[in-house]
Amino acid sequence: MSVHHERLTIGTDQRETTVDVTARVRAAVTRSKVREGICVVNIAHTTAAVFVNENADPDVQRDLLHQLAKLVPKDADYRHAEGNAAAHIKAVLVGNDVALSIHEGELVLGTWQGIYFAEFDGPRERSATVTVIGD
């Protein structure tokens, strides 16, 4: 059994955007040489998130950010004084980690699935950790 860690840095260029990190997570799995196991991706921030969803039509990502902004408006009766309370709340709703399966040396993802970093308070330089555990 081995454990392999990699740190990803992700630059975002808008206040709210998603970044497809699938290829980078796949590359970390390959470098880990783990054939069977699991892979966990964690975001090191509290106004960003990670999720798995459609990798084909970019409108899905746009619709997601648009609907999240309706559910959690940027400006409301928040008390947090930094102006980014909505970003914190969205980060909790979307989630700080994904856990994925590795089989025969490859991430197990459906045909239309990609792994996305979600930026809710950019633009910023962000980081995430990829942890691979297995044989």
Added chain:
Amino acid sequence: MSVHHERLTIGTDQRETTVDVTARVRAAVTRSKVREGICVVNIAHTTAAVFVNENADPDVQRDLLHQLAKLVPKDADYRHAEGNAAAHIKAVLVGNDVALSIHEGELVLGTWQGIYFAEFDGPRERSATVTVIGD
């Protein structure tokens, strides 16, 4: 240490429904022979999800789907042209994976907890992966 994978197929008969897969995940854990470890369940789709919640009163599942439909209406100003943007957004909110603990050969679940597959764009034939890692 060993790693065990199983693929579940789940047929859904409505556009939106939940399916209790607890017994099937438990059976996969038993077959894995892992006594101490963790179990990850992943959905291979982008308009479906997995979650842990109440297994006693079916009204909880109904209320969940009902409230999600209020938060993310089926028809709104979405750009994704396939008519299922809401299903993608719900899948992100509920999540694509659950990670569970295994102790003494059994999934660690509270008395009222079950593992549910959530269908947001059915009816369809769906699949999920169960990965068990441990001793």
Added chain:
Amino acid sequence: MSVHHERLTIGTDQRETTVDVTARVRAAVTRSKVREGICVVNIAHTTAAVFVNENADPDVQRDLLHQLAKLVPKDADYRHAEGNAAAHIKAVLVGNDVALSIHEGELVLGTWQGIYFAEFDGPRERSATVTVIGD
């Protein structure tokens, strides 16, 4: 490779509140003696949740609970007769588990990140499981 389990008990004193459990999860990781691996925290209840978010300004926690209460009102046209349907729905949205990375014997968390237990139907005595797997 080793697997280490600990059970946390968490007393809550309000109907809705969050409790910072970071130090207790860190202590479980230290006791596990795992240097490289992953840590999964699971809640044993269906009206409570766990998440990672800001540990500095308590207003972030207040804003989160406040916005969740707007999205999922305590009283609406729910069918679940126990009066806590909203708590179940919030638990699904926030999530029942977090998976974290362990590196050099320490949880990998960003500067502003803490691990929070979320109570949506208290006050109650609650429990959670911490599972550590690795070398």
